Amino acid sequence: MKKVQFKSKYTQYIFLAPTLIIISIFLYLPIVQTFRDAFTTQDAFGFGRFFAGWDNFKFVLSDPSYLVALKFTFIYIFVITVISCSLGLLLAVQANKVIHGKSAYKTLLIWPYAIAPAVVGVTAQYFFSERFGILYALFNSLWGFDWTANIFDAYIYLFIAGSWKQISANFIFFLAGLQTIQKSVIEASLIDCRSSLRRFWTITFPLLMPTTFFLVIINITYGFFDTFGIIDTTTIGAPSGETKTLVYKAYIDGFRGLDLGAAGAQSIIMMLLVLIITIIQFRYIEGRIHYN
Amino acid sequence: MSFINLKNVVKVYPDGTQAILNSSLSIEKGELVVFVGPSGCGKSTLLRMIAGLEDVTEGEIDLDGNRINEIDPSERDIAMVFQNYALYPHMSVYNNIAYGLRSRGIKKLEIEAQVTNVSELLQIGDLLSKKPGQLSGGQRQRVAMGRAIARDPKVFLFDEPLSNLDAKLRVQVRLEIKKLQRKMGTTSIFVTHDQTEAMTLGDRLVVMNKGVMEQVGTPMEIYYHPKTKFVAEFIGTPSMNFITGSIKDKTFKASSFAVPAKYEDKDDVILGVRPEDISITKATTGVKCKVELIEKLGSSTVIYCVDMKENQLCVSTQSRASVEVGDTIHISTNNKALHFFDRETSKALTK
Numbered sequence: 001m002k003k004v005q006f007k008s009k010y011t012q013y014i015f016l017a018p019t020l021i022i023i024s025i026f027l028y029l030p031i032v033q034t035f036r037d038a039f040t041t042q043d044a045f046g047f048g049r050f051f052a053g054w055d056n057f058k059f060v061l062s063d064p065s066y067l068v069a070l071k072f073t074f075i076y077i078f079v080i081t082v083i084s085c086s087l088g089l090l091l092a093v094q095a096n097k098v099i100h101g102k103s104a105y106k107t108l109l110i111w112p113y114a115i116a117p118a119v120v121g122v123t124a125q126y127f128f129s130e131r132f133g134i135l136y137a138l139f140n141s142l143w144g145f146d147w148t149a150n151i152f153d154a155y156i157y158l159f160i161a162g163s164w165k166q167i168s169a170n171f172i173f174f175l176a177g178l179q180t181i182q183k184s185v186i187e188a189s190l191i192d193c194r195s196s197l198r199r200f201w202t203i204t205f206p207l208l209m210p211t212t213f214f215l216v217i218i219n220i221t222y223g224f225f226d227t228f229g230i231i232d233t234t235t236i237g238a239p240s241g242e243t244k245t246l247v248y249k250a251y252i253d254g255f256r257g258l259d260l261g262a263a264g265a266q267s268i269i270m271m272l273l274v275l276i277i278t279i280i281q282f283r284y285i286e287g288r289i290h291y292n
Numbered sequence: 293m294s295f296i297n298l299k300n301v302v303k304v305y306p307d308g309t310q311a312i313l314n315s316s317l318s319i320e321k322g323e324l325v326v327f328v329g330p331s332g333c334g335k336s337t338l339l340r341m342i343a344g345l346e347d348v349t350e351g352e353i354d355l356d357g358n359r360i361n362e363i364d365p366s367e368r369d370i371a372m373v374f375q376n377y378a379l380y381p382h383m384s385v386y387n388n389i390a391y392g393l394r395s396r397g398i399k400k401l402e403i404e405a406q407v408t409n410v411s412e413l414l415q416i417g418d419l420l421s422k423k424p425g426q427l428s429g430g431q432r433q434r435v436a437m438g439r440a441i442a443r444d445p446k447v448f449l450f451d452e453p454l455s456n457l458d459a460k461l462r463v464q465v466r467l468e469i470k471k472l473q474r475k476m477g478t479t480s481i482f483v484t485h486d487q488t489e490a491m492t493l494g495d496r497l498v499v500m501n502k503g504v505m506e507q508v509g510t511p512m513e514i515y516y517h518p519k520t521k522f523v524a525e526f527i528g529t530p531s532m533n534f535i536t537g538s539i540k541d542k543t544f545k546a547s548s549f550a551v552p553a554k555y556e557d558k559d560d561v562i563l564g565v566r567p568e569d570i571s572i573t574k575a576t577t578g579v580k581c582k583v584e585l586i587e588k589l590g591s592s593t594v595i596y597c598v599d600m601k602e603n604q605l606c607v608s609t610q611s612r613a614s615v616e617v618g619d620t621i622h623i624s625t626n627n628k629a630l631h632f633f634d635r636e637t638s639k640a641l642t643k
Contacts, residue, residue: 099306182376182378184374184375184376184378185378185379185380185381187345187372187374187378188372188374188378188379188380188439189380189391190344190345190365190366191343191344191345191365191366191370191371191372191392192366192391192392192395192439193366193391193392193395194364194366194367194395195395198395202391202395203380206382207381207382209382
């Protein structure tokens with residue numbers, strides 16, 4: 001490779017500048033602002049701001065509706081991760097076996113991944129609308145489904161809407177993961193073990209662990225942050241705030257309730273939660289995974 | 293009846309590629325048979341068909357008297373050693389060896405005893421707790437062997453298991469495989485593209501080319517009596533010399549020389565003569581050649597030369613010939629070691 005030497009000491013900074021400027025404006029500045037918001041109180045009209053110490057945090061943590069959102073967020077993340085990972089894996093394993101029209105399957109299964117969460121939400125609305133939703137009608141006839149009144153039903157609505165798109169994401173990563181497994185290792189297991197189910201759990205699945213680990217992190221992050229669009233276009237927290245995730249609640253409190261202090265505090269708590277979860281994952285789980 | 297029987301086996305891939313053309317073969321119990329041929333000749337495909345990793349398009353494969361075409365690979369009672377060893381990377385060596393036994397529902401104590409046995413036999417006792425990633429190529433090779441041996445199968449299938457080892461280790465492992473096979477007496481099929489490996493290992497060789505079994509026989513039969521030009525060319529290093537000419541009055545005539553040939557008169561004949569069956573003569577009666585290249589291997593010297601009619605010839609001599617590039621030499625052939633092939637069919641001429 002050709003090595004380029006810059007004459008001026010500052011040339012490198014010019015090349016770095018576009019990225020640095022964008023990151024500063026859209027990432028670092030908001031973080032600073034969030035910290036400022038979290039430790040200050042602003043009057044509703046934006047005329048004054050004064051230092052509030054930990055007051056915002058105390059308020060948020062003692063707020064029952066915050067605990068409701070916290071609980072829902074964890075349930076939501078857990079269920080979405082389990083559903084979308086297992087279905088994604090199932091589809092990937094099946095698609096990997098297909099010989100004819102493999103790329104058609106792949107393409108069709110990947111499509112939903114390209115859809116923005118808000119659009120997913122709008123699409124889900126068509127299925128769960130009280131007036132013309134197919135799934136609404138089906139579930140309603142089965143057990144009187146009504147997501148506007150029943151918390152559990154609202155959960156189902158969001159679980160389906162939220163995992164649909166994620167299945168695609170997980171599918172493609174699992175498919176890629178399956179293709180990194182040496183063919184001869186699978187063949188060796190064909191000779192060693194008759195049961196395909198047992199082969200899957202003893203050979204294929206352990207060898208997919210790096211992919212699974214990666215996807216669990218991706219799904220948790222998705223559950224934390226990317227759900228805003230879906231919730232805002234579907235339940236909007238219905239029946240009465242039980243289906244708000246932490247992100248959605250931070251938005252509502254901050255921009256609808258105009259309580260920027262509480263919203264800032266919530267954001268920082270959320271940041272800490274994600275930090276803790278990620279550390280746990282890397283520390284305790286990663287050590288047990290075999291990387292090829 | 294033979295232990296393994298291939299009857300008119302054909303393999304055609306879905307895209308129409310014909311990998312194996314009507315091949316039949318009988319393998320006796322305890323034999324070590326080597327499938328040898330250039331890459332793409334179908335030798336691995338045939339092995340994988342016996343293993344059950346490839347479907348049989350037509351024909352029948354019998355093992356120990358039973359048709360196994362439709363039997364699941366795990367139920368065929370065969371074990372396979374793969375080219376890249378195909379060890380389970382997430383399992384310890386112990387578990388790699390025990391896996392096949394466990395999935396057959398064998399009792400824990402029995403498995404333990406069996407793994408201990410095998411690891412002693414292969415001297416891998418101190419590796420049992422390691423993962424394949426921590427092992428060297430030679431050690432992985434042993435573990436792969438151990439995995440195959442542990443189940444005490446009816447047949448061992450080896451798919452070019454030595455090609456990932458360095459040259460020195462390859463010779464060593466080759467010897468070990470041979471010894472082990474003798475000791476255990478298990479019927480084995482070994483696939484390789486290396487003719488030295490084939491010659492040294494096999495009780496019998498199957499020389500394959502383009503999906504066809506060109507010749508089946510003991511290494512010496514194949515070396516001394518090749519039935520086709522392909523076999524003659526493929527087996528033996530340096531490769532056999534070929535010179536075109538014709539036979540008339542029990543004499544083969546090429547452009548620059550003539551040798552006796554006890555065959556009927558025929559045009560378009562190819563003479564084959566191995567480099568070691570050509571010697572340099574002091575007399576000027578031999579064929580006059582010009583030396584183009586010399587390879588000194590220590591135990592022998594390989595001389596590449598060209599005669600007055602531009603026929604390329606390769607001579608291998610044990611003596612330390614004091615020949616230099618550019619010299620003119622005279623060579624003669626051992627007339628008992630000549631091979632004649634029909635130029636059209638490439639088959640050896642019959643008397």
